[in-house]
Amino acid sequence: MVGDNPREWWIDTGATHHICANKWMFTTYDTVTGESCYMGNSAASKVEGKGSVNLKMTSGKKLTLTEVLHVPDIRKNLLSGSVMSKKGFKLVFESERVVVSKDGVYLGRGYLANVSYDGLEDREIQNIFLDIACFFKEQDKDHVTGLLDGCYHAASYGLSVLDDKALINLRRNMIEMPDPLQELGWDIVIQECESEPGRRTRLWRPDDVHRVLKRNNFGSLQGTEAVKGIYLDLSKVMKLDIKPDVFEKMYNLRLLKFDNSKGVNTKVCLPHGLESLPDELRYLCWPEFPLKHLPSEFCPENLVELDMRHSTLNRLWSGAQNLGSLKILNLDWSEKLKELPDLSGAQNLERIDLYGCCQIDEFPKIPKNIQEINMGGTAIREVPSSIQHLSRLVKLNLFHCKRLEKLPDTLSNLESLEDLTLSESRNIKRLPALPRKIKLLDFDGVGVVELSPSIGSLHMLSRLDLRCCGNLMFLPSDIWKMQSLKSLSLSDCSKLEEIPEVLESTYLESLELPEFCRRQQPPSPTLSRTAIRELPSSIERLLKLEYLKVNDCRNFSVLPATLWNLEKLGSLDFSGTTVKQLPPIKEETTRLTGLRISGCDSRDPVALSVPPLSRLCSLTTLEMSNLHIEQIPEDIGRLTSLIKLDLSLNDFKTLPASIKHLSNVGSLDLSYCRGLESLPEDIGCLTSSRSLNLRGNDFKTLPASIKHLSNLGSLDLSYCRGLESLPEDIGCPTSLKGEEIPSTLKYAM
Numbered sequence: 001m002v003g004d005n006p007r008e009w010w011i012d013t014g015a016t017h018h019i020c021a022n023k024w025m026f027t028t029y030d031t032v033t034g035e036s037c038y039m040g041n042s043a044a045s046k047v048e049g050k051g052s053v054n055l056k057m058t059s060g061k062k063l064t065l066t067e068v069l070h071v072p073d074i075r076k077n078l079l080s081g082s083v084m085s086k087k088g089f090k091l092v093f094e095s096e097r098v099v100v101s102k103d104g105v106y107l108g109r110g111y112l113a114n115v116s117y118d119g120l121e122d123r124e125i126q127n128i129f130l131d132i133a134c135f136f137k138e139q140d141k142d143h144v145t146g147l148l149d150g151c152y153h154a155a156s157y158g159l160s161v162l163d164d165k166a167l168i169n170l171r172r173n174m175i176e177m178p179d180p181l182q183e184l185g186w187d188i189v190i191q192e193c194e195s196e197p198g199r200r201t202r203l204w205r206p207d208d209v210h211r212v213l214k215r216n217n218f219g220s221l222q223g224t225e226a227v228k229g230i231y232l233d234l235s236k237v238m239k240l241d242i243k244p245d246v247f248e249k250m251y252n253l254r255l256l257k258f259d260n261s262k263g264v265n266t267k268v269c270l271p272h273g274l275e276s277l278p279d280e281l282r283y284l285c286w287p288e289f290p291l292k293h294l295p296s297e298f299c300p301e302n303l304v305e306l307d308m309r310h311s312t313l314n315r316l317w318s319g320a321q322n323l324g325s326l327k328i329l330n331l332d333w334s335e336k337l338k339e340l341p342d343l344s345g346a347q348n349l350e351r352i353d354l355y356g357c358c359q360i361d362e363f364p365k366i367p368k369n370i371q372e373i374n375m376g377g378t379a380i381r382e383v384p385s386s387i388q389h390l391s392r393l394v395k396l397n398l399f400h401c402k403r404l405e406k407l408p409d410t411l412s413n414l415e416s417l418e419d420l421t422l423s424e425s426r427n428i429k430r431l432p433a434l435p436r437k438i439k440l441l442d443f444d445g446v447g448v449v450e451l452s453p454s455i456g457s458l459h460m461l462s463r464l465d466l467r468c469c470g471n472l473m474f475l476p477s478d479i480w481k482m483q484s485l486k487s488l489s490l491s492d493c494s495k496l497e498e499i500p501e502v503l504e505s506t507y508l509e510s511l512e513l514p515e516f517c518r519r520q521q522p523p524s525p526t527l528s529r530t531a532i533r534e535l536p537s538s539i540e541r542l543l544k545l546e547y548l549k550v551n552d553c554r555n556f557s558v559l560p561a562t563l564w565n566l567e568k569l570g571s572l573d574f575s576g577t578t579v580k581q582l583p584p585i586k587e588e589t590t591r592l593t594g595l596r597i598s599g600c601d602s603r604d605p606v607a608l609s610v611p612p613l614s615r616l617c618s619l620t621t622l623e624m625s626n627l628h629i630e631q632i633p634e635d636i637g638r639l640t641s642l643i644k645l646d647l648s649l650n651d652f653k654t655l656p657a658s659i660k661h662l663s664n665v666g667s668l669d670l671s672y673c674r675g676l677e678s679l680p681e682d683i684g685c686l687t688s689s690r691s692l693n694l695r696g697n698d699f700k701t702l703p704a705s706i707k708h709l710s711n712l713g714s715l716d717l718s719y720c721r722g723l724e725s726l727p728e729d730i731g732c733p734t735s736l737k738g739e740e741i742p743s744t745l746k747y748a749m
Helices: 081-086 123-136 141-149 155-164 179-190 206-213 385-389 409-413 453-457 477-481 537-541 561-565 634-638 657-661 681-685 704-708
Strands: 009-012 026-038 044-056 062-070 077-080 089-093 097-102 105-111 169-171 174-176 229-233 255-259 283-285 305-307 328-330 351-353 372-374 395-397 419-421 440-442 463-465 487-489 510-512 547-549 571-577 594-599 621-625 644-646 667-669 691-693 714-716
Touching (some): 009 081, 026 062, 077 081, 081 089, 123 141, 123 179, 123 255, 141 155, 141 174, 155 169, 206 229, 537 561, 634 657, 657 681
Parallel strands (some): 009 077, 255 283, 305 328, 328 351, 351 372, 372 395, 419 440, 463 487, 510 547, 547 571, 621 644, 644 667, 667 691, 691 714
Antiparallel strands (some): 026 044, 044 062, 089 097, 097 105
16 A cells, blocks of 8 residues: 555555465465466566465454465455455545444454655655665554654644544554554665665664674775764674774764663773764664763764663763753763753753762752753752753752752742652751642652741642651641642651641541552552551541551551541552551441451450441451450451451351451451451352362361362461371362461362
8 A cells, every 4th residue: 555565565446366476475275276366557567476464453453364366476465346345344435534444343454556665755844754664563642743843943833744644543642653664664774775775864774774884894895974863772682892983974973872771781982982973863863872971073963862771981071062952961970970061051951950060069050941850869068049041941950969958938939840759868957938839749768857837828739758757746727728738748757746726627648657668659548657646537538538547656546537538539548557546437328348457466365346347338458456356247248349368376166157248359368366266167159269278277177168169379377286187189289278287188979
């Protein structure tokens, strides 16, 4: 349907057979003698074989063609429209494409000849098509547009034309291109000069790039002024030594990318330095750049993006440079970098990344239009008050700035700031007033003692992370006034003793006080490992709370009766607390799917009082471990949605008969329930069980019905020292595991 690529197929409504010119495409093949087929011009062509061919459609589905004729003389592979119609396929010809389906299921689309590469009258759009085919397939649309804007007059328009003509697909902000069209683009570039890669406009095949860039190449292997783009996947080469003058003749080079995204150890080496870089460069991506600075003669005035992560640079260049085109500067983890140029003249600079540049000790001079600044892991001591002039700044990352001691009061003037990260900047003891449009605050591990009372005015704040703030002693009562707040994490705030009363309804979805510090976004409010003893009864005003985590708070002992009024609550975790009683469940709770309660080592050996559980009708996970429970409620059998049940380390002697109704339970943990004398005879009713943990119990035998647990994949009998026999046909021996099982153990007959 497009071009002369041997992998492409053209739909011919007049053809009576599918015809393929390439024998290697056949998956089955029978030689044919004495047959010919007639073309539209009445010429006869010899048929050499017949068989099946698999086609990969643009939808990703595979289509198998049968009775395909092998005709080497034909210029294009043909799909017979009449044969496809007879076999139930539907072909719909639209203005610029043909859509193929069968029984209402979309299979793929084709591209009509008049929208092929040759049909693109604008030379610039043709070049954009080739750039995408060689360099930018499946890349972020906005990022690519920014780069191409530096190369062409109207990159956005060019992309929209290619999309309209179905030569690319702009979906989910990604640039997609069907494989046949990408291969068409590759072929066009290769045909520019098949024998000499250095005379082509674009190089992306590892062998070609290696031949052109390696040291000691000569003559036809050298790069020329024709080369405009080079991409090398470093995972495809073992080593690359580049000679100093490698780019001397490639003065039209606009794109140079060494891709180390797969984390290989391959390095591009410059054993004798680098004399020059082309001044036409728009995109320079060279991870682990091995020199101390860029070539002195290099003029970066056309540079749109400079990406030299993990480089050995100690400076970029000497003196002032025209950086009017620069949009992105990424020098992450350039640990030897000591100074930055004055970037205030780079008026189009949108993002600067200096994460891990541990010798940078001053905030850089940057233009007012900057949108993202990442200074995490640098040695800066302060943020200048002049930051207030960065009116378009959206994201500021100061993670792990160990020497940073204060933030300017002018921070509140950053009217566009939405995301502020100060995690692990432990020397910050005081927070200034914050911009009112802020949405995300990450203060994990910051040394603040208190938050500003004005924090309640941050009406757009949706996530507040205060994990590991070990000096934080109390929260302002206005914290619940933030009507957009959905996630609050207070885990490991070891001096925090109470949660303020919730004086008005709010929309918090997640509250977490969790087990340990983690470098990830909490899924909910957490209070883990704090000094909190109880929650206020007014917690019921958190109308949209879906997740509450208060695990490993060893002083926490009282649950408010209003807890069950949280109608949206889906997960509740009080693991590792000293809770002694679950409040009565007065109303049916349909949203709660996970309930986790377990004791801690410091908990008094007092049995947890468990109320009737049947109103928790949607529970899929119930964990009540190490709580000295003496009796399991009889109505537990009504929790028919349960998938995981953990009753380990408790003191009950029997299980209620109703447990047989828990047919959906896949995992049952009864380990170390030493008072449990035996399993119920009808344990075999738990037909969904895949894991049964009986470790550390004193059973002498197991009920015969256990053999009905046909899905059982793991049966743990470790340390069941009193076990004397097992039922016959208990299951595959590989499902048994355990340590110190009696050697005299027998199978009952």
